[in-house]
Structure formats: C-alpha cells, structure tokens
Amino acid sequence: MCRFTLKWLIISIAFALVTAPLGALGQEILPSWNDGATKASIVAFVKNVTTEGSSAFVPAEDRIAVFDNDGTLWTEHPIYFQLAFALDRVKAMAPQHPEWKENEPFKSILAGDIEGLAATGEKGVVEVIMETHAGMTTEEFNSITRDWFASAEHPRFKRHYNELTYLPMRELLDYLRANGFKTYIVSGGGVEFMRPMTESMYGIPPEQVIGSRIVTKYMLKDDKPVLMREPKVDFIDDKTGKPVAINSIIGRRPIFVAGNSDGDYEMLRWSTAGDGLRLGVIVHHTDAVREYAYDRDTHFGKLDKAMTEAPERGWVLIDMKTDWKAIYPPAK
Amino acid sequence: MCRFTLKWLIISIAFALVTAPLGALGQEILPSWNDGATKASIVAFVKNVTTEGSSAFVPAEDRIAVFDNDGTLWTEHPIYFQLAFALDRVKAMAPQHPEWKENEPFKSILAGDIEGLAATGEKGVVEVIMETHAGMTTEEFNSITRDWFASAEHPRFKRHYNELTYLPMRELLDYLRANGFKTYIVSGGGVEFMRPMTESMYGIPPEQVIGSRIVTKYMLKDDKPVLMREPKVDFIDDKTGKPVAINSIIGRRPIFVAGNSDGDYEMLRWSTAGDGLRLGVIVHHTDAVREYAYDRDTHFGKLDKAMTEAPERGWVLIDMKTDWKAIYPPAK
Incomplete structure (x- = not known):
C-alpha cells in the first residue's frame, strides 16, 4: 500500500x-x-x-x-465546544439546583474554577455531561442545542461557535x-x-x-x-x-x-x-x-x-x- | 392525527x-x-x-x-431465513466440532430435530447464532453469507432465499x-x-x-x-x-x-x-x-x-x- x-x-x-x-x-x-x-x-x-x-x-x-x-x-480549543456547552448549561440550570453550590464538580464550574473541575477528573466531567445532556426528550435536547449555538460566543474569537x-x-x-x-x-x-x-x-x-x-x-x-x-x-x-x-x-x-x-x-x-x-x-x-x-x-x-x-x-x-x-x- | x-x-x-x-x-x-x-x-x-x-x-x-x-x-416462514442460515452453518461446521454430536442445541440441529432445538429455548438459539456468526472478521462473514445465498434453497419454494x-x-x-x-x-x-x-x-x-x-x-x-x-x-x-x-x-x-x-x-x-x-x-x-x-x-x-x-x-x-x-x- x-x-x-x-x-x-x-x-x-x-x-x-x-x-x-x-x-x-x-x-x-x-x-x-x-x-x-x-x-x-x-x-x-x-x-x-x-x-x-x-x-x-x-x-x-x-x-x-x-x-x-x-x-x-x-x-x-481552549476546550471542546461541547464541554463549553455543558458548562453553560450548568450555569443556566443552577437556579433549579441550589445544592450544586456545595457539590463538586458543579461548585467549581459555578465559581468559574476550571482547575477545580479538572481535579474532579473523568468522573466529574461525565457527571456534568449526564446532568446537562440527559433527562429530556431528543426533541427538547435539539432545541436546547440550537438555542445555545444561536447565543453562546467563543471566548477568544467572540463569534458563535458554529462560525x-x-x-x-x-x-x-x-x-x-x-x-x-x-x-x-x-x-x-x-x-x-x-x-x-x-x-x-x-x-x-x-x-x-x-x-x-x-x-x-x-x-x-x-x-x-x-x-x-x-x-x-x-x-x-x-x-x-x-x-x-x-x-x-x-x-x-x-x-x-x-x-x-x-x-x-x-x-x-x-x-x-x-x-x-x-x-x-x-x-x-x-x-x-x-x-x-x-x-x-x-x-x-x-x-x-x-x-x-x-x-x-x-x-x-x-x-x-x-x-x-x-x-x-x-x-x- | x-x-x-x-x-x-x-x-x-x-x-x-x-x-x-x-x-x-x-x-x-x-x-x-x-x-x-x-x-x-x-x-x-x-x-x-x-x-x-x-x-x-x-x-x-x-x-x-x-x-x-x-x-x-x-x-x-417456515423459519426466519437467518435462522435457516445458522442451521446450515452448524451442519457445515460440524466436522470441526465432533463434540456437537453430544451437546445441545447442536445435537438436535444435526439430527434435523427442530422440536429439540425449540426445547432449548432462547438460550439455545442465541448459542447457535453466536457460534455461527462470531469468531471471524467482518469480511470473512460477508463471504460466508454471500456463499450461502448463492447455494441454499428454501424448503418449500425451491428457490434461493434472495429470490x-x-x-x-x-x-x-x-x-x-x-x-x-x-x-x-x-x-x-x-x-x-x-x-x-x-x-x-x-x-x-x-x-x-x-x-x-x-x-x-x-x-x-x-x-x-x-x-x-x-x-x-x-x-x-x-x-x-x-x-x-x-x-x-x-x-x-x-x-x-x-x-x-x-x-x-x-x-x-x-x-x-x-x-x-x-x-x-x-x-x-x-x-x-x-x-x-x-x-x-x-x-x-x-x-x-x-x-x-x-x-x-x-x-x-x-x-x-x-x-x-x-x-x-x-x-x-
């Protein structure tokens, strides 16, 4: 070959x-x-x-x-876009989860402490993904995703992620x-x-x-x-x-x-x-x-x-x- | 609706x-x-x-x-074609598996005893499928499948299954x-x-x-x-x-x-x-x-x-x- x-x-x-x-x-x-x-x-x-x-x-x-x-x-970079989506979702969902202020990995995310999130390892990241990606119908998740792309911006380039x-x-x-x-x-x-x-x-x-x-x-x-x-x-x-x-x-x-x-x-x-x-x-x-x-x-x-x-x-x-x-x- | x-x-x-x-x-x-x-x-x-x-x-x-x-x-009918394929494979593979003559569900299959196979239930059928469908590469399985379609005949209509x-x-x-x-x-x-x-x-x-x-x-x-x-x-x-x-x-x-x-x-x-x-x-x-x-x-x-x-x-x-x-x- x-x-x-x-x-x-x-x-x-x-x-x-x-x-x-x-x-x-x-x-x-x-x-x-x-x-x-x-x-x-x-x-x-x-x-x-x-x-x-x-x-x-x-x-x-x-x-x-x-x-x-x-x-x-x-x-x-600086992080996978889907991880940025998950972190944004944690912030958006936080009012319905007062307990997150005390519990990792959510506590670190809400404090903007990426090092603290990283310290929770794969287990922490999987927990964040599941909390933000599950518990809704496929159609509801589709809407949530579209809304995020229409609003969120990349921290360095200040453009929507899909651009x-x-x-x-x-x-x-x-x-x-x-x-x-x-x-x-x-x-x-x-x-x-x-x-x-x-x-x-x-x-x-x-x-x-x-x-x-x-x-x-x-x-x-x-x-x-x-x-x-x-x-x-x-x-x-x-x-x-x-x-x-x-x-x-x-x-x-x-x-x-x-x-x-x-x-x-x-x-x-x-x-x-x-x-x-x-x-x-x-x-x-x-x-x-x-x-x-x-x-x-x-x-x-x-x-x-x-x-x-x-x-x-x-x-x-x-x-x-x-x-x-x-x-x-x-x-x- | x-x-x-x-x-x-x-x-x-x-x-x-x-x-x-x-x-x-x-x-x-x-x-x-x-x-x-x-x-x-x-x-x-x-x-x-x-x-x-x-x-x-x-x-x-x-x-x-x-x-x-x-x-x-x-x-x-009379049985799913893929099950007919699996039974034919058992017969074709039998010379390499002398122990099958003594063990169910293979014993019944080799004796042409479909009632005996049925008596082994889902467990028996799954065992037959795994034995005949696994243990080879995807390309080898593709060849085996093609060969079977080119040769096997439906018991009632006497035509190749793909017809x-x-x-x-x-x-x-x-x-x-x-x-x-x-x-x-x-x-x-x-x-x-x-x-x-x-x-x-x-x-x-x-x-x-x-x-x-x-x-x-x-x-x-x-x-x-x-x-x-x-x-x-x-x-x-x-x-x-x-x-x-x-x-x-x-x-x-x-x-x-x-x-x-x-x-x-x-x-x-x-x-x-x-x-x-x-x-x-x-x-x-x-x-x-x-x-x-x-x-x-x-x-x-x-x-x-x-x-x-x-x-x-x-x-x-x-x-x-x-x-x-x-x-x-x-x-x-």
Whole structure:
C-alpha cells in the first residue's frame, strides 16, 4: 500500500500541480488552500479515483469520505465546544439546583474554577455531561442545542461557535461531494449535539453524522411516543470505536479519511488499509496566531502516535499555517 | 392525527383511484398491486407529500421511508431465513466440532430435530447464532453469507432465499425512490447478514440498512487492522429498539413506515406520531396458497397488537391475497 501510494504520488503530483488551480468548469479548486504538495496530493487523489479507465478508479457508491469534527472541521480549543456547552448549561440550570453550590464538580464550574473541575477528573466531567445532556426528550435536547449555538460566543474569537469552522475544510467537503463522494462526520462528540448544526455548517445531513451516544429510551408521554435521553453512556465514538461505528453504520470502508488527533488513529489505519487507492490526511495545528498551535502535549486533540507514523503510512499532514490562506469564513 | 388522516383519505382516494393506474410518464404505478383502497392510499399519500403547494408537502430531504425486512420485504416462514442460515452453518461446521454430536442445541440441529432445538429455548438459539456468526472478521462473514445465498434453497419454494422477496414491495421501494424518498431497512435481522444482498434485492445500499448487531472489535491481524465479530450481543433492533436505532442512526423521523408484526409496533407508532402527513402500512399474511397465512398465532412474525390498533391509528393493512397480483418475481 505504502509503496503504491508513493509511486502514485510522484507520478501524479506533477500533473496535479499544473491542473489544480482550475477545475473542469474554470472554477478554482480549493481556493483557500495555498498551492503546494498538500493541495496537490488531495487533488491528485480525487482525479485518480474519479477518472474512468484509471487503474485507481472507484465507483461513486464506494466514494465514502469520513471526517473527524473537533479540531478537523472546527476549532477545539481552549476546550471542546461541547464541554463549553455543558458548562453553560450548568450555569443556566443552577437556579433549579441550589445544592450544586456545595457539590463538586458543579461548585467549581459555578465559581468559574476550571482547575477545580479538572481535579474532579473523568468522573466529574461525565457527571456534568449526564446532568446537562440527559433527562429530556431528543426533541427538547435539539432545541436546547440550537438555542445555545444561536447565543453562546467563543471566548477568544467572540463569534458563535458554529462560525468557527475551517473554511478550507468546508471547501474540501464541497470538492469531494462535487466529485461524487458521500461525506460523513465520525466524531467523538455527541451525535445529537452535532446534528442540529451540521447541515448548515458543512452541508452534511443528520443521517451522515456519526458520534458518541447516550442511551435513549422509547416511552409514552401523555400517550405520545417519545425518546427520552438517559444518563448512561451507550457508545463512545473515539479511537477503536471509530472504525467499529463506520462499519456498523455505513457498512463500507472509506477511501478518504481526515482527522487531527490520536483519537483518529484507528480510523486512519483501518480506512487506508483497504484495497486500492486511499488517502488519509491529518490537520496539524501549527498556527498560534490565527488559531492554535499544539500537537503532542495538549488535553484537547493530542496528536502524537498518528503524527509519528504518518510518513510510513502515507498520511498527509496539513500544515494549517502554510497550507491554508484563511482559517474561518469571513464574519457576516 | 387520526382525524386528519381520515379526512385526507376521503378527499384523496377518489382522486387517486382515477390517477393511480398511470404515472406522469404514462408508466403504470405499482403494476403488481390490484387497484383498490390499499394501493389508492399509498398513491394518494405519495402525491400529497410530493406536490409543491400541498398543505402536506414534505421537502425531499425529509422523505424518509423505513421498511422492516422479515415478512415485510421477504418471506419469514417456515423459519426466519437467518435462522435457516445458522442451521446450515452448524451442519457445515460440524466436522470441526465432533463434540456437537453430544451437546445441545447442536445435537438436535444435526439430527434435523427442530422440536429439540425449540426445547432449548432462547438460550439455545442465541448459542447457535453466536457460534455461527462470531469468531471471524467482518469480511470473512460477508463471504460466508454471500456463499450461502448463492447455494441454499428454501424448503418449500425451491428457490434461493434472495429470490423470495415480494415483487409488490420492490415496486413500492422503487416508486418511493422515484418520488424522492430515501428508503431504509430497519430489521430485527443481523445488519451484516442483510447487507451483502440488499443492494441487488431491493436497491438499498449498505448505509441504509439498520439491523441487530453483535459486538465487533478492532484488532491487528498480521499487522493489518481488521474488525473481529465477537460472540456478544451489541444491539437488538426490534420493538422499542427500532425507533431508538432510527433516531440514533438516521436522526430524522420517517414519514412512511412498513412492517408486518408486533416487532414493528413501536416503529409504527413513533413514525406516524410526528407532525404532518404520515403513512404506516402493515403486510398481512393472508395467502396460504401463494405464500403463508398467519397473524396472531405464529412463532415468526406475530401480528396481534399492531393489527388490533391499526384502524384507530390509521395504519393501512395490506391484504396479501387480494392486494397483490404476484408475490415473488418470476423465476429466472
């Protein structure tokens, strides 16, 4: 696989460097990407798998592309957006929970003491997630999520969280779809937290969003069937969970995969180990000025093993600082 | 909902009775269905939700249709096809398991004693399923399944199992898709048992097949990532599991739902309880000559509560004997 990839890269990058700037209709391909090896690798891959008669041709129905979300399609610092949502929910719900002023991890959250929350460890974080994500119907949770996106702002960029998607990755999603790919999100984030926003943010419909899940339970409420969200983990869509979920839900092995952390390692390996031409890309956060710079040493989006093995496995590192002309879409 | 359905039925059936025989292009709609109230209900529903300006109009992306499989899209008697597969596998694997001759439930299966198998109860059946469905990679299981479909024959009809799909339901799938619907299978059967065949049988791709699952585990085999099927139940896609799975995987509430047993009751209720126009249909097995006749009293596909409540909930019963001109596609 690796040698095939290298040979193909050498042959086709030269071709792609010439043709990349302009697509078939004269539109510029991936306009927010700087020309260079990264963009050329992506364009060459797409041309190869979509050119009939090419030895790497893949029929449209098998052109499955999977994207991690946090740190791959939108920002994940200073904390995961879903964690920011949970902390905001604790504050909003506090009046109904006077006991939280005395009990951790809520006490620390209400005092704005993130170190205190961190000290409660995974147990504390899970408790916060369950308290804020369960105990309502799926439709009620959908409304709560939409309301939060419409009001909350990122602490550094002072924009709504759903505006902090990466413009170059949105172009990449569009480019793949224009070439017959079906694009999926495969994220450690909660599937019902993402779904209300993915269509407008990325053009990805609910049925193409895979994520972590808590248990939902069918029941009758005033003789009307509803699905209640229960405070119990059903599935964690991270690490080995990602290929497992792709197989159980999509039932095909992707030929294109994008991630940014070691949580994507198994998805990258499994997807790119299939037969034929495959491409794995990794967003490397190298731009502290326009976004953030981190890799091996961070609490959110640690990239270590996947970066170490990228060269031998043929995975392409996207250098955010040099490969991207812009990070976010312009503010409205 | 119920009154709305009735009013709409009265208004639109007359219209549909006139227009049903010929579609927009002059092709006959649902040619294997006899004209009558059942066919008219389906055609009227589709016309209403697809006619722009109609108060019942539904945008294409929300036209989700879900179909049970066993007894709804293909035959489920004398036993579920997947159980027939498991019994055949026990026989094929027996030479590697000499101990089976002495141990239940395998002893009964090898002796062709279905009563003896039944006496081992659910525990025995689960043991057979695990022994025959786990312990291999997902790709190996895919091959085993394909091989079985290519060789095994139904005991009564002497045809391959994948030929015993209902022609009128295949036309219904085509008709819905031609009207912008996305068609899904939501079955109690194993998702990886169905997927190798659903595209050729029904035009339904793997990512639109939802079913029961055993646990799969990511691991390296000769340094190559694989997914191993483990002898442990992950999810049972039956009864309340069906709306739960539809929500977690599709993330939209279907507007059309087809089932045939009480295993589909909660899926019928949840789907048809949504806002706007919805249609639920139930295949009623009334034709002992061409297929089978059963409802309240059977081990496979018991239809009791859903049939009792069908009138009050506006669910349409499909009478196999009188509504269908043909059951199966012609033999090749």
